Amino acid sequence: xxxxxxxxxxxxxxxxxxxxxxxxxxxxxxxxxKCTYCSLGVGEVLGSQKEVTYTLDxxxxxxxxxxxxxxxxxxxxxxxxTLNGDFMKAVMQRFPTFRxxxxxxxxxxxxxxxxxxxxxxxxxxxxxxxxxxxxxYRGRGIYKQVMKQVxxxxxxIDGHVTARVTWNDIETGFHEIxxxxxxxxxxxxxxxxxEKYGEQAMANRRxxxxxxxxxxxxxxxxxxxxxxxxxxxxxxxxxxxxxxxCHGMTQCRASTHLIxxxxxxxxxxxxxxxxxxxxxxxxxxxxWLNPSPLKPHVVMPCNDCDAFSWCRGNCMKNLxxxxxxxxxxxxxxxxxxxxxxxxxxxxxxxxxxxxDWYCELTPSLRRHLTDCEIYEYxxxxx
Numbered sequence: 001x002x003x004x005x006x007x008x009x010x011x012x013x014x015x016x017x018x019x020x021x022x023x024x025x026x027x028x029x030x031x032x033x034k035c036t037y038c039s040l041g042v043g044e045v046l047g048s049q050k051e052v053t054y055t056l057d058x059x060x061x062x063x064x065x066x067x068x069x070x071x072x073x074x075x076x077x078x079x080x081x082t083l084n085g086d087f088m089k090a091v092m093q094r095f096p097t098f099r100x101x102x103x104x105x106x107x108x109x110x111x112x113x114x115x116x117x118x119x120x121x122x123x124x125x126x127x128x129x130x131x132x133x134x135x136x137y138r139g140r141g142i143y144k145q146v147m148k149q150v151x152x153x154x155x156x157i158d159g160h161v162t163a164r165v166t167w168n169d170i171e172t173g174f175h176e177i178x179x180x181x182x183x184x185x186x187x188x189x190x191x192x193x194x195e196k197y198g199e200q201a202m203a204n205r206r207x208x209x210x211x212x213x214x215x216x217x218x219x220x221x222x223x224x225x226x227x228x229x230x231x232x233x234x235x236x237x238x239x240x241x242x243x244x245x246c247h248g249m250t251q252c253r254a255s256t257h258l259i260x261x262x263x264x265x266x267x268x269x270x271x272x273x274x275x276x277x278x279x280x281x282x283x284x285x286x287x288w289l290n291p292s293p294l295k296p297h298v299v300m301p302c303n304d305c306d307a308f309s310w311c312r313g314n315c316m317k318n319l320x321x322x323x324x325x326x327x328x329x330x331x332x333x334x335x336x337x338x339x340x341x342x343x344x345x346x347x348x349x350x351x352x353x354x355x356d357w358y359c360e361l362t363p364s365l366r367r368h369l370t371d372c373e374i375y376e377y378x379x380x381x382x
Contacts, residue, residue, distance in 0.1 A: 015290055015291050017255075020073070021067050022073055023063075024259065024271065026260065027084035028079045051263060054284045058265070059284055065287055075102070076088045076091075076104075082104055101124065102120055105125070107145050114156050123161045125146060125164060127143070129165055130172075133176065161185050162186040163183070165190070169196075174212060181224070187225060188227040189227075190379065191338045202341070213229055217352040223365055230375075232346060242312050245375070250313035252315050253379070255294060265284035265285035279293055279294060299323045306343065342381060
């Protein structure tokens, strides 16, 4: 596409691209919920490792050797990371200059001490929309439990609380997602990687996306805090921002500077592919790190897509499975429909004249759109 850098040849990449690294530490693979679509259920990863077996001295040696001079932010992940709170607290004490984020199902937040909560830059709370859809996939009463927990910790934190919505249910409507803006600082939704994209489902999702985008551009005194819309608008208005943090690669960060450390110390680029041995790129205990094996590939069609300049490839796991592993069913039933929805979002955004809208914003709102810290913690594309 003229004027935009395509995926670069990866053969000479460093293990970490750029000056930042997201160190995603899985404190345990246990979980107190049984969500029906859990990605860790693939390959029997969930529950397979209950405790961290590497030491903090080994982690410190790994960081010193491979991440020295980088800006490091740690995401505590699982399973359900709060089931191993002692590990998280120990990491915070050992590495006090790092930034910290927690990704959690939100059911046990009130068990965390104030000192721990106060050090979190962001808390990503997994939820599926409103009460009906959340309880459908996560268990009866989970929505109310999570919302109660969020209310109880809001005054105990200085960072953001972000709803991480897996858009699974084809009946999820605009009002479900919109209502979350009353309880969370930001909403990040991700299209589920499952076969939920029939004709009616696609029509429903397009209508919801259209309504969300209309609400976004109807506001001039604040930024409607829906991260995928914010991110696409930013990328369209300032295309260089789509390339800065991730060096022009996919904004899921798995190709450039996201490393996922299993409880046993093995490192993978994507938390959804830790069951594939050939995806391992390092090991904390053995103190080695290679470039991500989950990289752009010539068979991926992204460079020829009209959305590439601002999408930058969306989910590398999806692209790898669909095109490198040549899973035709997954490509047709999951990846191609998701790509169609992302292109639809771009078309809808263009229809609202984003440049004219941006020109009316105050300087502080412009900075909020272009420099939002939450972009660093989530994939930006849905």
